[in-house]
Amino acid sequence: MEVRIGSGWSTVEDARVAAIEAGTDARQALDGCRPDLVVIFASGLHLEAAEATLEGVHEALAPRDLIGCGVGAVLAQGREFEDRSAVTVWAGSFPDAAIETFHLTLGDRDGQPGLDGLSPSAGHGPALLLPAPQHFPTELALDALAQAAPGRPVLGGVASALTRDGTPVLFRGADVLTGGAVGAILNGVEMLPCVSQGVxxxxxxxxxxxxxxxxxxxxxxxxxxxxxxxxxxxxxxxxxxxxxxxxxxxxxxxxxxxxxxxxxxxxxxxxxxxxxxxxxxxxxxxxxxxxxRDAATAAHDLRERLALRREALDGDPAGALVFTCNGRGARFFGSADQDAGAVDEIFGGAPSAGFFAAGEIGPVAAVNLMHGFTATVAVFAA
Structure with missing residues (x-):
């Protein structure tokens, strides 16, 4: 069996209906396979109604594992939804993979800050990481993931929005969480990092x-x-x-x-x-x-690095997750859909989804780092 990835989006105002619509669209590419991992990003009304959003995704896809977060704006399939409520759903079926999700929280290690929630048996595969935007030491999480598996790529982004009452939203499995960081270890999955600092x-x-x-x-x-x-x-x-x-x-x-x-x-x-x-x-x-850094340099750099990743795969990938800075987008480039459009065009329309992050995560010279004003892309081999 081969890797199958699908993605979908919806701007329907009813959160549950939108999640079902986006999840149903994502399911079409899976050819009847149950998704091993679903990643969801919700903004605006869909962030406020986080429980309904999550219920709709589970109803549409019944995933084995799920992570996601509430964000300021989402993107999918060449489109960027910066000024309206939207939800994106990304679903992957990975035969023979062993995927383990986690929820990291800040703990205490002999009077020093430490992290709880990362199992020693989680594996050494590449990782996705989605930290909450408040009171979480992302660098500490990157260090912990590196110590557990030196050289593993970690891709992701910091959640970029709060609910109206100031609460962050993270998703893991069937739970809505309000702090820490969620992520996934993707054992047996070929994930290539693409980091464009645009400079x-x-x-x-x-x-x-x-x-x-x-x-x-x-x-x-x-x-x-x-x-x-x-x-x-x-x-x-x-x-x-x-x-x-x-x-x-x-x-x-x-x-x-x-x-x-x-x-x-x-x-x-x-x-x-x-x-x-x-x-x-x-x-x-x-x-x-x-x-x-300027708009032309940033646009060219991303396209160039995406093309190198496609060349490394000798063709279009199965799909991609995109984490671009919330300082990019239409206000920076002067027109909409620049980053999402580049991914869609260069990867031949491969299913993609992502969000505008408050900090982007990806490796430079094999060291996983937190960036600003960057676009990082997790590219999944077919």
Whole structure:
């Protein structure tokens, strides 16, 4: 038997009816197979009526396992639903796979924060992770998943909406949860990660010569802020205009002639001390470089990386889950359906679903990281 994936969406206002409609559409591609895993994302009215949404999905699909979350906006099959209530349902049948879902909660380990809910016997397969948007240490979860299975890819996104009373919504099995993180270990499933940070490197490569955790004190032996200003002054006019819309710094994740960078905005700067602060711990000797982001660069980068994944599979995938930043979409690109449309076009209409996240999860240089303004895609081989 082969991998079968289906997806569906609905904007019908009645949450249960919408979930049944989306689930029924997703079921059409499964050729009568019961789904091993269903992933659902619900926004607006469907988030508010979370129990009814979940009931409708179970009625339509009777899945063996299910995860999902409440979000600000969803996407599916080349469409993005940013300004209306909608639900998307993604269903996969994976013969011979052993899928285990989990619910992580914050616990205590000898006075230090730890996580409860990840079984030692969960397996070493790739993982999906959907954290709640409040009070959950996503980095700690990524560390735990990496320690349990070094090198495994983890894809996902932070839930991007709350109910009207300020409650996050996560789905697992037949339960609606209000905190922590849900996810799935996909043993026996071939899932390829695609991470598009949508940026281009500009200016010189700089070496961190003194650092303390997330504080960079010197670059190339010069106070970091001074060296960064000099690098900006040396940019061309067009590159300098891109930097003016937001300063982005990439930290190399590997020692290579063309390293992959984890790109983030600067967290802060101290003009008196000449230091800058970034979002990740940086070691002395690390390489950093300025990066620029605009709509054209972001669109091109995603399409290029999707095409590489399709090439690696030697054809269209069975399906995909898409986690794109809630800062992208029509307001950033100037037109609707850019990210969802790229996935749909390049993957030949393969079933896809996803959401606009408050933080995107995916690997850079084989290290699973939390991103911003990124699109990460879990690509499932046929």
């Amino acid at each position: 281009a490197p500009i200016g010189p490569i700089l070496e961190v010569t003194e650092a303390d955790g997330r504080i960079i004190r010197t670059l190339d032996g010069v106070p970091a802020l001074e060296r960064l200003r000099a690098a900006i002054d040396g940019l061309s006019g067009s590159d300098r205009s891109l930097v003016s819309s937001g300063l982005l710094l990439g930290v190399a994740q590997e020692a290579a002639p063309l390293p992959e960078y984890l790109v983030q905005g600067l967290v802060g700067a101290d003009p008196q001390a000449g230091t800058i602060a970034v979002g990740v711990a940086v070691e002395e000797g690390a390489l950093v470089r300025l990066h620029a």
